[in-house]
Amino acid sequence: MKNVFFIKIIIPAILIIVLFVVSFSVVFIPMVERGLMDRKKEMIKELTNSAWSVIDEYYQEIERGNLTEEAAKAMAINRIEFIRYGDEAKDYFWLTNMVPEMIMHPYRKDLNGKDISDYTDPQGTRLFSEAVKVVRESGDGYIDYYWQWKDDSTRIVPKLSYVRAFEPWEWIVGTGIYIEDVKEDIKAIIGRLIYITLLLVVVISIIIFYIARQSLIIERKRVIAEEELKQERLKYKMLVEASTESTMMWLDGHLHYFNEPIINMTGYSGDELLEKKINELFIVPGKHIEKQLQDIGESLNVEATMLTKTGKEVPVVLNISGIEINNTPGLIIIVKEATRQLIRDKSSQMLQEEIRNSLLLMHLPVKQFVLEPAYINMERTLQDAADLMNRKQADLIFVTNSATEVIGVLHKNAFLQASLNNLNADETKVYQVMRSPVTYINDSALLFEALLLMEKESVDCLPVMSIRRKTLGFIKMHDLLPANHNASLLLIKKIEQAELVDQLQSLNDKLPGILSLMLSSDSCCRNIVQISTAVSDAITRRVIELAVERIGQPPVNFAFIALGSDGRGEQTLKTDQDNAIVYENDSSEDTREYFLSLAELVNTWLNDIGYEYCKGKVMANNPKWTQPVSKWKDYFAEWVENSDPESILDSSIFFDLRYVYGEKSLVNELKDEINRITDAKAVFYKHLAHSVHRTKAVSFSEKQETLDLKKAMLPVVGFARVYALKHNIRETNTIFRLKSIISLGKINQSFIEEIIYSYEYLLFLRFRHQMKSILSNKTPDNLLLLEELKDIEKAAVKSSLFVIAELYTQLGFDFEVRM
Numbered sequence: 001m002k003n004v005f006f007i008k009i010i011i012p013a014i015l016i017i018v019l020f021v022v023s024f025s026v027v028f029i030p031m032v033e034r035g036l037m038d039r040k041k042e043m044i045k046e047l048t049n050s051a052w053s054v055i056d057e058y059y060q061e062i063e064r065g066n067l068t069e070e071a072a073k074a075m076a077i078n079r080i081e082f083i084r085y086g087d088e089a090k091d092y093f094w095l096t097n098m099v100p101e102m103i104m105h106p107y108r109k110d111l112n113g114k115d116i117s118d119y120t121d122p123q124g125t126r127l128f129s130e131a132v133k134v135v136r137e138s139g140d141g142y143i144d145y146y147w148q149w150k151d152d153s154t155r156i157v158p159k160l161s162y163v164r165a166f167e168p169w170e171w172i173v174g175t176g177i178y179i180e181d182v183k184e185d186i187k188a189i190i191g192r193l194i195y196i197t198l199l200l201v202v203v204i205s206i207i208i209f210y211i212a213r214q215s216l217i218i219e220r221k222r223v224i225a226e227e228e229l230k231q232e233r234l235k236y237k238m239l240v241e242a243s244t245e246s247t248m249m250w251l252d253g254h255l256h257y258f259n260e261p262i263i264n265m266t267g268y269s270g271d272e273l274l275e276k277k278i279n280e281l282f283i284v285p286g287k288h289i290e291k292q293l294q295d296i297g298e299s300l301n302v303e304a305t306m307l308t309k310t311g312k313e314v315p316v317v318l319n320i321s322g323i324e325i326n327n328t329p330g331l332i333i334i335v336k337e338a339t340r341q342l343i344r345d346k347s348s349q350m351l352q353e354e355i356r357n358s359l360l361l362m363h364l365p366v367k368q369f370v371l372e373p374a375y376i377n378m379e380r381t382l383q384d385a386a387d388l389m390n391r392k393q394a395d396l397i398f399v400t401n402s403a404t405e406v407i408g409v410l411h412k413n414a415f416l417q418a419s420l421n422n423l424n425a426d427e428t429k430v431y432q433v434m435r436s437p438v439t440y441i442n443d444s445a446l447l448f449e450a451l452l453l454m455e456k457e458s459v460d461c462l463p464v465m466s467i468r469r470k471t472l473g474f475i476k477m478h479d480l481l482p483a484n485h486n487a488s489l490l491l492i493k494k495i496e497q498a499e500l501v502d503q504l505q506s507l508n509d510k511l512p513g514i515l516s517l518m519l520s521s522d523s524c525c526r527n528i529v530q531i532s533t534a535v536s537d538a539i540t541r542r543v544i545e546l547a548v549e550r551i552g553q554p555p556v557n558f559a560f561i562a563l564g565s566d567g568r569g570e571q572t573l574k575t576d577q578d579n580a581i582v583y584e585n586d587s588s589e590d591t592r593e594y595f596l597s598l599a600e601l602v603n604t605w606l607n608d609i610g611y612e613y614c615k616g617k618v619m620a621n622n623p624k625w626t627q628p629v630s631k632w633k634d635y636f637a638e639w640v641e642n643s644d645p646e647s648i649l650d651s652s653i654f655f656d657l658r659y660v661y662g663e664k665s666l667v668n669e670l671k672d673e674i675n676r677i678t679d680a681k682a683v684f685y686k687h688l689a690h691s692v693h694r695t696k697a698v699s700f701s702e703k704q705e706t707l708d709l710k711k712a713m714l715p716v717v718g719f720a721r722v723y724a725l726k727h728n729i730r731e732t733n734t735i736f737r738l739k740s741i742i743s744l745g746k747i748n749q750s751f752i753e754e755i756i757y758s759y760e761y762l763l764f765l766r767f768r769h770q771m772k773s774i775l776s777n778k779t780p781d782n783l784l785l786l787e788e789l790k791d792i793e794k795a796a797v798k799s800s801l802f803v804i805a806e807l808y809t810q811l812g813f814d815f816e817v818r819m
Contacts (some may be wrong), residue, residue, distance in 0.1 A: 098172070
C-alpha cells in the first residue's frame with residue numbers, strides 16, 4: 001500500500017514542484033530581464049527625443065526671425081547642459097557634431113570643442129565615431145561602450161546610449177543608461193520573485209504534504225473499512241447459512257446470501273437464485289413488493305405468494321427485517337409457509353386500532369379537560385398561595401390585581417424555586433414569584449397543540465382562555481398523557497428535531513397518511529385542518545431556523561407571517577406558499593439584503609419540501625413583501641384609503657395575516673394598526689363586502705361534471721373576513737371568525753351555524769378528494785367529480801351551496817351592497 005501511495009501521490013507532487021522551479025529559472029527570469037531592458041531602452045529613446053525637441057524649439061525661433069543662429073545654438077546648448085534626470089538627478093545629455101567634435105558634455109568639459117573622432121573607451125571602442133556612423137545610416141540608434149560613472153571620473157562602467165541626429169545643424173544629441181543600474185533593478189525584481197516563489201513552493205509543499213497525509217489516512221481507513229465490511233458480510237452469511245428456516249439476505253436490491261432450505265422451497269439452483277429479482281420470487285396482493293419493502297425500519301410480517309421454479313404458487317408469510325452494511329441498505333427475509341402459521345399475525349390491525357384510538361383522543365378540544373380555576377391576590381404571601389393550592393388540590397392558581405384582572409399565574413414548581421432561592425414563604429409576595437405575562441391556550445385548540453405548548457414552556461399545566469378572551473381554568477399534563485404518543489404529535493416533534501431539508505420533505509410526505517386515517521375515523525374536519533396547519537407551521541419554523549443557521553443571525557428582530565389560506569390556517573393538501581416578512585424599522589441596505597437572502601432560502605426550501613411557489617409571487621422572496629413594519633403600515637393605509645371593490649380583491653389575503661415565527665409583537669403592532677385605520681374608514685367595509693358580492697356563487701347542476709370546491713368556499717371566507725375586520729375580531733381562521741360572529745349576537749345564530757356546517761362539509765369533500773388523488777399517485781386539485789358522489793352526498797352539496805348563496809343577502813342588508 002505504501003509503495004502504491006508513494007508512486008501515485010508523492011512522486012507526482014515532487015515532479016510538479018521541480019517543474020515549477022525549472023520553468024521559473026529557465027523561462028520566467030530571462031523574460032523579466034528582457035522586458036526590463038526593453039523598457040529602459042524605450043525610456044532613454046523618449047528622453048533623447050525630448051532633448052531633440054528642445055533644440056528644434058530654438059531652431060524654429062530662427063525660422064521665425066526671432067533669434068540668430070549663433071544665439072539659438074548657444075541657448076540650446078545652455079538649456080540641454082543643465083537638464084538632469086534619474087533618482088539622483090545626475091543622468092545627463094551630451095552634444096557632438098558630425099566631425100565629430102564635442103559641443104557639450106556636462107561632466108567632461110575637457111572634451112568640449114575638441115575633435116573626438118579618435119576618442120576610445122578602455123575597450124578600444126571609438127564611441128563618438130560610432131555614434132556618427134549610426135545616425136548617418138539610420139538617423140538614430142543605440143551604441144554600447146564604457147564610460148565614467150556619472151560625475152565620478154575614477155569609475156568606468158558599461159553604458160548604453162541612444163543617439164539622434166539634428167540634421168539642420170548636423171548635431172548629435174545623446175543620453176545613456178548605466179548597465180549597472182539596470183542590473184541592480186533586475187536583481188531587486190528577481191530577488192522579490194525568488195522570495196515569492198520560495199514562499200509558494202513552501203505553501204504548495206505544505207498543501208501537498210497535508211493532502212498526502214489525508215490520502216494516506218483515508219487509504220488506511222478504506223482498507224480497514226473493507227476488512228470490516230468483509231467481516232460483517234461474513235457474519236451475515238454465516239447467520240443466513242446457519243438458520244434452520246428458509247432465509248435470504250438482499251443488499252441494494254440484489255440477492256447475496258441464502259441457505260439450503262430456500263433452495264428446497266423454490267426449486268432453483270444457487271446460481272439461478274442469484275439471478276432472480278425479489279419481485280420474480282414473491283408477489284404481495286395489490287402491492288408492488290419492492291415498494292412495500294422501502295424504508296423498513298423494524299421487523300414486518302407480509303403475506304405473499306412465492307413463485308417456484310415449476311410455476312407453483314405457494315402462500316407464504318415473509319418476516320422482513322431491515323439491515324445496513326457499510327451504508328448499503330439491505331433486508332433479511334425469513335420465508336414461512338402460511339399453512340405452518342396456526343394463528344394469523346394481528347399486529348398490523350392492532351397497531352392501526354391503537355393509532356385510531358390515539359387520534360380520537362388527541363384531536364379532542366382542550367375545553368373538555370379544563371379544571372376549575374383558583375384565584376389569589378398578588379399582594380398575598382407565598383404561604384397563602386400554598387394553603388390555597390392544598391385546599392383546592394390545584395397545580396396552578398391565577399394571580400389577580402385589585403381589579404380582579406388576571407396578571408400572572410403561579411405554578412406549583414414556583415415553591416421549589418423559592419426554596420432554592422432561600423425566600424421566606426411568609427414574607428414573599430405572590431407577585432414576586434409569579435409567571436407573567438400569562439401564556440394561554442385557546443379552549444378550541446386540540447390536545448396535541450396543548451402538549452406541544454407545555455413542552456415548549458416547560459410546564460405541566462396550562463391556563464385556558466375562551467374565544468372571547470375570558471379565563472376558563474387550566475389543564476394538566478397528567479390528564480393528557482394517554483394521548484402523548486399520538487402520531488401527529490410525534491411527527492411534529494421529529495420535524496422540530498430535523499437537521500436537513502430532505503428530512504423535512506420525508507416527514508411532510510407522512511402527513512397524508514395521518515390525515516387519511518383521521519378521515520376514515522370520522523374525525524372532525526376542523527381538527528384535520530388544524531393538524532395540517534400545525535405541521536405546516538412546524539416545517540416553516542424549522543426551515544427558518546435552518547436558514548438562520550446557514551446565513552447568520554438577523555440584524556434586527558423580525559416576524560415571518562403567513563397569508564391567504566395559510567394565514568387562515570386552512571391549508572389543504574393542494575396548496576402553495578403565501579407568506580411575507582416584517583422586520584423592525586431599519587432603512588440600511590445590509591438589513592434589507594439579509595432578509596431578502598433569508599426569504600429566498602426559506603421559499604426555496606419550502607418549495608423543495610412540497611409547498612409550491614405562489615403563482616402570484618406573494619412570497620417573502622419578492623422584495624415587495626419583505627419590508628419594515630413602517631412600510632407595511634403604509635401598505636395597509638393605502639389599501640384601506642384607496643379601496644374599491646375591484647382592487648381590494650388583490651389585497652384581501654393580506655388581511656388574513658397570521659404570525660408563524662419570530663417577534664410576535666411586530667405582528668400585534670401591525671394588527672393594531674389595521675384595526676385603527678379600518679375603524680376610521682367605514683367605506684372600506686362596504687367595498688370589502690362588495691368585493692365578496694362580486695364573487696359569483698357556485699351553483700349545482702346534475703348536468704355538470706365537476707365542482708370547483710375552492711371557488712364554492714370563497715364567499716364564506718370573504719364573508720367571515722368582512723365581519724371579523726368590522727368588529728375587531730383577531731382570529732384569522734374562517735370557522736373561528738364565524739363562531740366569534742355568533743357571540744356578537746348581531747346575526748341570527750342558526751344562519752351562521754348552517755354556514756359553518758356547509759363550509760366544513762365542503763372542506764371535508766375537498767380533503768377527501770385530494771387524499772384520493774395523492775394515494776392514487778395523482779396530482780391533487782380542487783375539482784370534484786360529481787359522479788363520485790353518492791345521492792345523499794349530492795343532496796348535501798346542493799344544500800350547502802344554497803346556504804352559502806344566502807350570505808349574499810346578509811351582506812347586502814348589512815352593508816347596503818347591490819349587484
